[in-house]
Amino acid sequence: MTGQTMFDKVWAAHEVVAETPDTPAILYIDLHLIHEVTSPQAFAMLKAQGWKVRRPERTLATMDHSTPTRSEEFFRDLPIKVDAASRQVQQLERNSQEFGVELFGLRDARRGIVHVISPELGATQPGMTIVCGDSHTSTHGAFGALAFGIGSTEVGHVFATQCLLQRKPRTFAVNVTGHLSATVTAKDLILAIIGRIGVSGGTGHVLEYRGEAIRALSMEERMTICNMSIEAGARAGMIAPDETTFAYLQGRPRAPKGAAWNDAASRWQSLPSDRDAAFDRSVDIDACTLTPMITYGTNPGMVLPIGGAIPIRTDDAVHDKALAYMGFHAGDSMLGKPVDVVFIGSCTNGRMEDLEAAARVLKGRKVARGVHLLIVPGSQQVKQAAEEAGLADIFKAAGADWRESGCSMCLGMNGDTVGAGKYSVSTSNRNFEGRQGVGARTLLASPYTAAASAIAGKVCDPRTVL
Amino acid sequence: MQPITHIRSSTVLLPNSNIDTDQIIPARFLTVTTKVGLGKSLFADWRYLKDGTANPEFVLNQPAAQGSQILVAGDNFGCGSSREHAPWALLDYGIRAVISTSLADIFCNNSLKNGLLPVIVDVPTHRWLLAHPGAMVEIDLRALRLTLPDGTHTSFPLEAFARHCLLQGQDELSFLRSKLADIELYESCRH
Numbered sequence: 001m002t003g004q005t006m007f008d009k010v011w012a013a014h015e016v017v018a019e020t021p022d023t024p025a026i027l028y029i030d031l032h033l034i035h036e037v038t039s040p041q042a043f044a045m046l047k048a049q050g051w052k053v054r055r056p057e058r059t060l061a062t063m064d065h066s067t068p069t070r071s072e073e074f075f076r077d078l079p080i081k082v083d084a085a086s087r088q089v090q091q092l093e094r095n096s097q098e099f100g101v102e103l104f105g106l107r108d109a110r111r112g113i114v115h116v117i118s119p120e121l122g123a124t125q126p127g128m129t130i131v132c133g134d135s136h137t138s139t140h141g142a143f144g145a146l147a148f149g150i151g152s153t154e155v156g157h158v159f160a161t162q163c164l165l166q167r168k169p170r171t172f173a174v175n176v177t178g179h180l181s182a183t184v185t186a187k188d189l190i191l192a193i194i195g196r197i198g199v200s201g202g203t204g205h206v207l208e209y210r211g212e213a214i215r216a217l218s219m220e221e222r223m224t225i226c227n228m229s230i231e232a233g234a235r236a237g238m239i240a241p242d243e244t245t246f247a248y249l250q251g252r253p254r255a256p257k258g259a260a261w262n263d264a265a266s267r268w269q270s271l272p273s274d275r276d277a278a279f280d281r282s283v284d285i286d287a288c289t290l291t292p293m294i295t296y297g298t299n300p301g302m303v304l305p306i307g308g309a310i311p312i313r314t315d316d317a318v319h320d321k322a323l324a325y326m327g328f329h330a331g332d333s334m335l336g337k338p339v340d341v342v343f344i345g346s347c348t349n350g351r352m353e354d355l356e357a358a359a360r361v362l363k364g365r366k367v368a369r370g371v372h373l374l375i376v377p378g379s380q381q382v383k384q385a386a387e388e389a390g391l392a393d394i395f396k397a398a399g400a401d402w403r404e405s406g407c408s409m410c411l412g413m414n415g416d417t418v419g420a421g422k423y424s425v426s427t428s429n430r431n432f433e434g435r436q437g438v439g440a441r442t443l444l445a446s447p448y449t450a451a452a453s454a455i456a457g458k459v460c461d462p463r464t465v466l
Numbered sequence: 467m468q469p470i471t472h473i474r475s476s477t478v479l480l481p482n483s484n485i486d487t488d489q490i491i492p493a494r495f496l497t498v499t500t501k502v503g504l505g506k507s508l509f510a511d512w513r514y515l516k517d518g519t520a521n522p523e524f525v526l527n528q529p530a531a532q533g534s535q536i537l538v539a540g541d542n543f544g545c546g547s548s549r550e551h552a553p554w555a556l557l558d559y560g561i562r563a564v565i566s567t568s569l570a571d572i573f574c575n576n577s578l579k580n581g582l583l584p585v586i587v588d589v590p591t592h593r594w595l596l597a598h599p600g601a602m603v604e605i606d607l608r609a610l611r612l613t614l615p616d617g618t619h620t621s622f623p624l625e626a627f628a629r630h631c632l633l634q635g636q637d638e639l640s641f642l643r644s645k646l647a648d649i650e651l652y653e654s655c656r657h
Binding site: 016017021022023024026028037038040041044065066084085087088091133134135149150151152153154156157160161162163165167169199200203204230231233235299301317318321411412413430432433434435438 | 484497499540575580648653
């Protein structure tokens with residue numbers, strides 16, 4: 001008998017009822033994260049049925065998608081500019097209170113992007129099943145959790161039963177050998193992986209990122225990797241827990257303490273895939289060959305090394321449409337392309353190490369004339385830490401716009417948008433048409449590349465300024 | 467939910483691959499607390515011109531597409547965000563089935579929960595449908611069969627339990643709730 005993958009182990013431990021040809025498995029959910037945009041319809045279903053949230057203690061709520069990022073809108077009791085967003089926020093406040101769900105509300109010092117705050121709190125732990133009505137729930141797989149995004153109907157299923165009906169996905173090993181060079185980041189690596197396997201390459205699969213390059217990553221870098229698993233179409237992404245994971249977790253408010261910590265840590269050590277575990281698919285990537293990456297099109301798979309030229313493809317309507325939208329031409333070099341807005345933040349790259357990377361580039365420099373550099377921390381705790389470490393001063397001195405935490409310009413729901421026809425170099429996760437506002441043209445890149453491009457006023461290889 | 471057995475309709479085509487849920491319904495329309503009335507925001511950035519009038523170039527605005535209930539889309543339709551607002555918007559507009567060579571996982575799950583039928587076909591069938599816009603086709607959920615206008619048919623896969631629920635008009639949650647005793651037993655064994 002062959003060994004088990006980490007995914008197999010976590011799945012088996014959460015199977016309430018195994019799947020049959022006629023019925024999916026009933027999978028138990030350890031942690032349910034909710035936010036203001038995808039929960040109201042699920043709460044409405046509970047109310048209509050007269051049901052409770054079955055396990056409120058396994059549910060954490062925050063507000064991030066539609067919340068303002070301007071301090072004055074937070075702290076002077078001004079209403080949120082977008083009325084509908086304001087209603088959503090108030091609805092979540094009422095629902096959380098009515099159903100006994102813990103809420104990190106607008107003025108809570110622990111509020112932030114749902115996928116940033118749960119790890120920060122130590123609520124995200126190895127071996128757990130974690131779901132949220134948000135596709136970037138895959139982020140939590142960085143801890144060896146099985147974490148995936150669900151729709152609002154399934155949010156209702158978890159509210160009512162703490163379980164989901166699920167068919168078992170297949171497994172896909174992403175083996176990353178060698179080491180990333182100092183100026184090539186986790187963001188560049190995941191963009192390269194998506195470029196390699198494609199935006200639907202992971203459909204129906206749970207990815208496990210493995211190999212020495214992955215082991216060498218910090219927890220925050222691992223979160224960046226797992227975060228974008230969904231951009232490869234994968235159900236989830238996972239990384240085996242190790243000493244790096246344990247060191248990150250120990251002492252966090254929701255992490256186990258004392259004897260419980262020792263028990264948990266020894267349990268977590270048995271999670272990594274067995275040596276002889278078989279994966280349904282695999283791909284090998286050599287980290288040594290990678291350079292900073294940047295997207296040129298309208299999905300994250302349209303990506304190339306920053307020094308490269310936009311590929312020439314004949315008879316590819318999608319490619320042609322993407323280039324027309326972007327205002328680019330096949331054969332163009334990406335270096336030197338114009339930049340109007342630079343966004344540093346999001347659940348992909350809104351953590352402390354991302355801000356430190358941006359500060360390394362921005363220190364003692366000025367944002368180019370005509371460029372708006374928006375830096376939005378992933379959580380209020382990240383914001384506070386960045387202010388205490390002097391990073392916010394570096395950003396402001398450079399001419400950046402430093403805000404309260406939230407999803408902000410990653411999806412432009414709260415009014416933070418790029419502008420029609422304008423170019424944004426963004427550390428977020430999606431370069432879809434209009435993702436950052438109607439007509440916005442998004443180039444996805446690392447915090448280094450984003451900061452370097454803000455200084456240069458055009459797409460810039462960060463290796464020239466680091 | 468109403469039981470579904472057959473859908474017979476002309477098709478409307480969006481042949482590009484990787485159409486994401488931000489295109490199906492842009493994020494600025496997600497500031498709602500209900501699921502009703504989203505059809506007017508379906509494909510908003512493609513469907514309307516800057517002044518808010520209908521874009522005559524867009525396929526859904528063309529006379530031949532009116533009343534069509536079956537969308538034939540390119541590969542990996544519905545990728546990206548998990549927003550269930552995407553199938554809600556499609557259904558509210560009047561689309562009842564999406565035919566493609568593949569659908570994104572979360573979109574497919576969300577569609578099944580709402581009675582939007584995902585029909586995955588082989589490449590030759592897909593190619594034929596793309597070459598024949600407006601073709602009158604019939605989807606038979608009982609037989610898992612797609613019939614083309616010349617009477618030829620092809621089978622399509624569908625997860626057995628989802629099919630059962632769609633045919634019966636049954637909510638998956640009632641099944642889950644019928645297993646609460648198992649769930650409680652699981653919890654008591656574990657903690």
